[in-house]
Each structure stands twice: as C-alpha cells, then as structure tokens.
Amino acid sequence: xxxxxxxxxxxxxxxxxxxxxxxxxxxxxSLSAVSAAxxxxxxxxxxxxxxxxxxxxxxxxxxxxxxxxxxxxxxxxLGERFFPGHSNCPxxxxxxxxxxxxxxxxxxxxxxxxxxxxxCCPECKEVKNFxxxxxxxxxxxxxxxxxxxxxxxxxxxxxxxCVVSDCAVPECVNPVYEPEQCCPICKNGPNCFAGTTIIxxxxxxxxxxxxxxxxxNGDWWKPAQCLRRECLNGPSLS
Numbered sequence: 001x002x003x004x005x006x007x008x009x010x011x012x013x014x015x016x017x018x019x020x021x022x023x024x025x026x027x028x029x030s031l032s033a034v035s036a037a038x039x040x041x042x043x044x045x046x047x048x049x050x051x052x053x054x055x056x057x058x059x060x061x062x063x064x065x066x067x068x069x070x071x072x073x074x075x076x077x078l079g080e081r082f083f084p085g086h087s088n089c090p091x092x093x094x095x096x097x098x099x100x101x102x103x104x105x106x107x108x109x110x111x112x113x114x115x116x117x118x119x120c121c122p123e124c125k126e127v128k129n130f131x132x133x134x135x136x137x138x139x140x141x142x143x144x145x146x147x148x149x150x151x152x153x154x155x156x157x158x159x160x161x162c163v164v165s166d167c168a169v170p171e172c173v174n175p176v177y178e179p180e181q182c183c184p185i186c187k188n189g190p191n192c193f194a195g196t197t198i199i200x201x202x203x204x205x206x207x208x209x210x211x212x213x214x215x216x217n218g219d220w221w222k223p224a225q226c227l228r229r230e231c232l233n234g235p236s237l238s
Contacts, residue, residue, distance in 0.1 A: 065095045066078070067093060068080075068082070068091075068093035068094075068097065068098050070082055070083070070084045070085070071084055071085045076093045077093060078093050078094065078095060079092065079093065079094075080092070080093050081093075082098075084098060084100070088100065088120070089101045089102065089103065089120035090120065101120065103120060103121065105120070105121030105122065106121065108122060108124045109124050109127050111127050111128040111157075111158040112124035112126070112127055112128075113126050113127065113128050114126035127158070128158050129158075130154070130158070131154035131155070131158055131159065131160045132160075133146065133152065133154075133160040134146055138154040138160070139154060140154055140155075140156055140158075141153070141154060141155075141156070142154045146162070147182075148180055148181055148182040149164055149165045149167070149182035149183075150162050150163070150164055150165075151163050151165075165182045165183065167182065167183035167184070168183070169221075170183075170184050170185070170186055170220075171186055171189075171190040171201070171220045172186035172188065172189065172190055172191045172192075172220055173191060173192055173193055173198060173220065173221065174186075174188070174191070174198060188200070189201070190202070190215070190220055191215065191220065192215035192216065192220050192221070192222065192223065192224050193223050193224065194207050194213035194223070194224040194226060195207065195223075195226075199213055199215065199224060200215075201215035201217075201220060202215070205224075207226070209231045210228055210229060210230070210231040211226050211227070211228050211229075212226065212227050212229060213225065213226035213227075214226075
C-alpha cells in the first residue's frame with residue numbers, strides 16, 4: 001500500500017505506475033546506447049580489415065631478367081649502360097644483373113694527401129709539395145746541408161737525395177775537426193809517430209842523443225824509421 005507524505009515546497013507525489021514507466025524508459029535508453037556503440041566498433045573493425053587486405057594485395061615490380069635499377073631507383077633496359085652509383089664503374093644491364101667494367105686504375109702517388117672517389121678509379125687531388133728530413137721540412141728543389149759532410153736536395157717526388165763527402169786520409173797523426181768543416185785538417189802539416197813522440201815529415205829528427213828518425217813518405221800512419229847511432233850531442237841530421 002502506497003502512502004504519500006506531503007512535503008513542503010514540492011509537487012504532488014508520483015504514483016506507482018508513473019514510477020515504473022520512468023524506470024522502463026531509462027532501461028530502453030541504456031540498451032539503445034550499447035547497441036549504437038557495438039555497431040560503431042563493428043564498422044571500424046571492418047574498415048581496418050579492408051586496409052590490411054589491400055596492403056597485402058600490393059604487388060611490387062620485379063625487374064629481374066627485364067632490367068636493372070640503380071641506387072636512385074632509376075630503371076634501365078637490358079643492354080643499356082649506366083652508372084649504379086656516383087663512385088661506381090660503368091655497367092651494362094644484362095638478364096643476370098649489372099655487369100660492370102673493372103679497369104686497371106693507375107697507382108696513387110705515395111705522397112698523395114687528398115684522394116677523391118667520384119669516378120670509376122680513385123684520383124689523387126693533392127700531393128705533398130715538401131720534403132721531410134730529420135724532423136725538418138724543405139721546399140721542392142731546395143738544397144740544404146744537414147751536416148758539414150752532407151749535401152742534400154728536396155726532389156720533385158718529395159724524396160730527399162743526399163751526397164756524403166768522401167774525405168781523404170789525413171797526412172798526420174793528430175788531425176783536428178774545425179767547426180762547419182767536413183773533413184779533418186792537419187794544422188801542423190804532415191807528421192808521424194816516432195815511439196810516442198810526434199815528429200814532422202820530410203826531415204831527419206833526433207829524438208834523443210842516440211836515435212834519429214824519419215817519417216815514411218806518404219804513409220803517415222806508419223811509425224817512423226829510426227836509426228841508432230853513436231850518442232852525440234850534435235844537431236839533428238837532415
């Protein structure tokens with residue numbers, strides 16, 4: 001049994017029939033929303049499936065046995081010559097694929113400092129224009145002396161050629177080396193050893209009261225020839 005309780009400030013109460021009608025209307029609205037969402041999802045799925053099927057049915061061109069393709073995607077006919085890439089040798093398109101030339105490329109200069117690979121063969125674009133010798137650099141055709149006995153030149157091929165002075169055998173037993181001179185010199189002229197004494201060449205020298213010595217002519221490195229005589233206090237013999 002329904003009872004109505006009057007409330008201040010509100011309209012008349014709903015009857016039981018009106019209340020049931022309102023619930024039924026709300027239920028029908030909820031079912032309509034769910035059905036619309038299901039239909040929308042089904043349509044989206046069908047569209048995605050159609051896109052996947054279309055992608056699977058794409059057929060890419062196959063040029064095997066019909067032509068050749070370079071690095072940029074250009075297609076060449078059988079028998080046509082082309083360059084597969086910017087640094088490749090020319091090729092001919094055949095049924096088996098590109099057949100490329102293999103030329104004998106010239107050797108690069110050993111002193112090449114810049115090489116370009118823009119053609120079939122590498123090219124030297126810059127050659128070192130100086131020589132290095134013992135840690136120093138020299139210009140092409142420059143002549144220099146790394147030591148008093150050496151004369152050198154920087155050749156156009158960036159190589160250093162040197163000539164070493166050939167010194168003659170000194171004519172003394174006590175040669176000296178002067179600054180900036182290659183070969184030793186005999187400041188006191190030719191001489192030789194008479195025992196432990198150095199005597200001048202070309203004369204007889206009395207080395208003591210009983211011995212007279214003389215250097216060999218031309219053979220300054222040999223000991224002097226000495227003769228023992230009566231012990232005299234006279235001057236040296238000539």
